[in-house]
Amino acid sequence: GQQVMQIPQYQHVQEGEDFTTYCNSSTTLSNIQWYKQRPGGHPVFLIQLVKSGEVKKQKRLTFQFGEAKKNSSLHITATQTTDVGTYFCAGQGGSEKLVFGKGMKLTVNP
Amino acid sequence: SQTIHQWPATLVQPVGSPLSLECTVEGTSNPNLYWYRQAAGRGLQLLFYSVGIGQISSEVPQNLSASRPQDRQFILSSKKLLLSDSGFYLCAARGEYNSPLHFGNGTRLTVT
Numbered sequence: 530g531q532q533v534m535q536i537p538q539y540q541h542v543q544e545g546e547d548f549t550t551y552c553n554s555s556t557t558l559s560n561i562q563w564y565k566q567r568p569g570g571h572p573v574f575l576i577q578l579v580k581s582g583e584v585k586k587q588k589r590l591t592f593q594f595g596e597a598k599k600n601s602s603l604h605i606t607a608t609q610t611t612d613v614g615t616y617f618c619a620g621q622g623g624s625e626k627l628v629f630g631k632g633m634k635l636t637v638n639p
Numbered sequence: 640s641q642t643i644h645q646w647p648a649t650l651v652q653p654v655g656s657p658l659s660l661e662c663t664v665e666g667t668s669n670p671n672l673y674w675y676r677q678a679a680g681r682g683l684q685l686l687f688y689s690v691g692i693g694q695i696s697s698e699v700p701q702n703l704s705a706s707r708p709q710d711r712q713f714i715l716s717s718k719k720l721l722l723s724d725s726g727f728y729l730c731a732a733r734g735e736y737n738s739p740l741h742f743g744n745g746t747r748l749t750v751t
Contacts, residue, residue, distance in 0.1 A: 560737050571729055572683070574739035617683060619740075625671050625690055626698070627740060631682030 531556050533620045535630035542608050543638050550633040552601045552618035561594055561601045564617045610637050641666040645730050645743030652750055658717040660746050662730030670732040672713040674705055677727040725750045
């Protein structure tokens with residue numbers, strides 16, 4: 530079945546640093562979505578990518594969908610303590626299922 | 640906008656006891672509904688999803704079942720809980736194919 534893998538699973542950065550996390554699907558996707566879960570909370574939708582090669586920005590966050598629509602990346606610029614949480618990508622193939630990766634847990638050293 | 644109601648927020652149940660978690664949705668009709676489970680520090684595992692009343696797709700064979708008796712009501716059940724059923728259970732909904740998921744606040748279940 531469809532699998533979504535995220536790397537790395539853990540990321541610890543110094544405040545102000547940039548970093549990138551990656552998401553890879555075993556199958557071609559119709560769209561990919563990114564969510565953020567703060568500690569103790571529930572996942573909250575960040576963004577959706579639909580087109581091959583699509584790039585979207587939200588302030589310091591840049592999301593990209595691969596040309597083959599099987600991978601995606603999230604780049605955070607100048608990390609802040611408010612960025613702390615777990616970031617999930619979720620891929621949708623040809624059905625109603627939305628399959629989540631295991632998440633990338635971000636901690637920030639102030 | 641959609642609002643997902645889930646209760647209770649926390650639950651402690653003994654092994655072998657039954658379980659019923661309810662989720663209701665406001666703000667949309669005929670939503671697609673989902674149950675996910677998150678073990679401590681882990682990812683989101685899709686348990687069940689439903690595209691309509693009485694239509695349930697099960698993703699993982701396990702000790703749980705789901706039902707959708709009404710359009711905006713989704714219930715997760717178990718006849719006899721196992722220790723391994725402990726986790727954070729999240730109900731989610733979306734109105735259209737390809738649209739984002741909206742999650743409820745979740746239920747933290749501890750089976751003792």
